[in-house]
Amino acid sequence: MTMIRMSNIHKYFGKLQVLKGVSLEVNKGEIISIIGPSGSGKSTLLRCMNQLEKIDQGIVEIEGIVVEAAGDKEAKIVATPQEVKKAYRKMGMVFQSFNLFPHMTALGNVIEAPMLVNKASKDDALKIAEKQLAKVGLLEKKDAFPSKLSGGQKQRVAIARALAMNPDIMLFDEPTSALDPELIGEVLSVIKNLAQEHMTMLIVTHEMGFAKEISDRVIFMDDGKILEDSNPIDFFDSPRHPRIKTFLEKML
Numbered sequence: 680m681t682m683i684r685m686s687n688i689h690k691y692f693g694k695l696q697v698l699k700g701v702s703l704e705v706n707k708g709e710i711i712s713i714i715g716p717s718g719s720g721k722s723t724l725l726r727c728m729n730q731l732e733k734i735d736q737g738i739v740e741i742e743g744i745v746v747e748a749a750g751d752k753e754a755k756i757v758a759t760p761q762e763v764k765k766a767y768r769k770m771g772m773v774f775q776s777f778n779l780f781p782h783m784t785a786l787g788n789v790i791e792a793p794m795l796v797n798k799a800s801k802d803d804a805l806k807i808a809e810k811q812l813a814k815v816g817l818l819e820k821k822d823a824f825p826s827k828l829s830g831g832q833k834q835r836v837a838i839a840r841a842l843a844m845n846p847d848i849m850l851f852d853e854p855t856s857a858l859d860p861e862l863i864g865e866v867l868s869v870i871k872n873l874a875q876e877h878m879t880m881l882i883v884t885h886e887m888g889f890a891k892e893i894s895d896r897v898i899f900m901d902d903g904k905i906l907e908d909s910n911p912i913d914f915f916d917s918p919r920h921p922r923i924k925t926f927l928e929k930m931l
């Protein structure tokens with residue numbers, strides 16, 4: 680089953696073309712790492728998947744529903760606005776910068792979306808939130824405010840918050856880049872647990888060892904294009920493009 684299909688995506692910021700005809704299919708249960716130099720369009724690609732950015736050309740499909748279509752007479756959204764909304768809710772996203780609500784406890788952060796968006800009752804939302812906080816190993820911190828949590832703990836709360844919406848797909852944009860080195864492992868291990876549950880995931884990361892270990896596919900982006908899309912062994916052990924070789928050498 681195809682969870683996400685992006686076809687010939689073009690994206691501009693003003694005159695700057697940031698995505699130059701990107702096509703990508705993500706199958707159910709696949710774990711895809713996206714790597715590449717800063718400014719190559721990795722974040723924009725994720726953001727175009729989940730409505731944070733509008734595309735200028737191309738088609739975005741989530742679980743078979745066209746949610747965005749631009750720049751082509753053939754490309755049309757046929758689903759109702761409700762169906763499109765529902766499709767977008769299949770995706771959870773975790774950012775580099777956590778983005779927790781500072782005035783709410785860990786638990787408060789996690790119950791918010793189930794209550795507001797999914798109209799869950801407070802009791803149900805609490806049950807869901809406690810389950811997800813337990814899953815990321817932070818149930819005992821449920822009453823702590825973000826200011827009392829480490830960066831790694833904040834990011835784990837952010838993951839629990841995304842999981843509380845029961846997503847089919849998780850998008851991670853450099854989830855460990857803002858963390859002190861000693862806190863990176865705890866966040867990666869939460870993501871590894873999700874991998875074991877066969878969550879479909881796209882992960883922008885600079886953690887090469889992690890990418891090699893966890894991924895079914897590795898995508899290398901350069902200058903708004905996908906330069907390589909292959910299995911992790913070929914990608915890391917025998918990269919074809921000189922551009923990728925240079926990049927990997929610099930990361931070591």
Ligand code: ADP
Pocket residue numbers: 692695697715716717718719720721722723724
């Ligand atoms: P990456 O995540 O690979 O570092 P981004 O997708 O963040 O790359 O950015 C790709 C390019 O688009 C960069 O040149 C960046 O400066 C530019 N860019 C990203 N977001 C915006 C924006 N909101 N407005 C203008 N330019 C942007």
Ligand code: MG
Pocket residue numbers: 721722723852853
């Ligand atoms: Mg980025």
